[in-house]
Amino acid sequence: MTLTQVGGQWRFTPDADWADGSYTLTVEVQDNAGNVRQSTPLIVTVDTQTSITDITLVNDHGVPDDNLTNSTRPQFEITVPADVNSVQLSIDGAQTG
Numbered sequence: 001m002t003l004t005q006v007g008g009q010w011r012f013t014p015d016a017d018w019a020d021g022s023y024t025l026t027v028e029v030q031d032n033a034g035n036v037r038q039s040t041p042l043i044v045t046v047d048t049q050t051s052i053t054d055i056t057l058v059n060d061h062g063v064p065d066d067n068l069t070n071s072t073r074p075q076f077e078i079t080v081p082a083d084v085n086s087v088q089l090s091i092d093g094a095q096t097g
Contacts, residue, residue, distance in 0.1 A: 018046045053079040 002013040012025075022044035023046070027039040057067050078087060089096045 020030050020048055022046075050081060050084055053081065055079075 001015055002011075004011050004013075023044050024041045025044060028036060029039075030036045055078045057069060057075060057094050058077050059071045060067060061070050062068055080087065
């Protein structure tokens with residue numbers, strides 16, 4: 001790990017990438033008089049996986065949410081987080097354009 005002081009602040013940088021998961025960080029400081037104090041824990045979650053919030057059939061006919069349609073050109077709506085910049089669709093395992 002790299003611990004550096006910048007002005008009145010200390011910065012910590014891990015030497016290697018952290019795996020996805022939760023990490024609890026605490027800091028203990030000691031002043032020139034020997035007084036020791038520990039911080040309250042900071043829980044950091046590393047999450048490098050994006051998610052698909054929802055994919056729905058837009059022209060679902062008949063019973064709602066049964067995913068049946070009589071449309072020969074079904075339409076779909078895909079809801080994703082705001083940071084997603086690319087979406088690829090596969091149909092029956094074959095990637096489409």
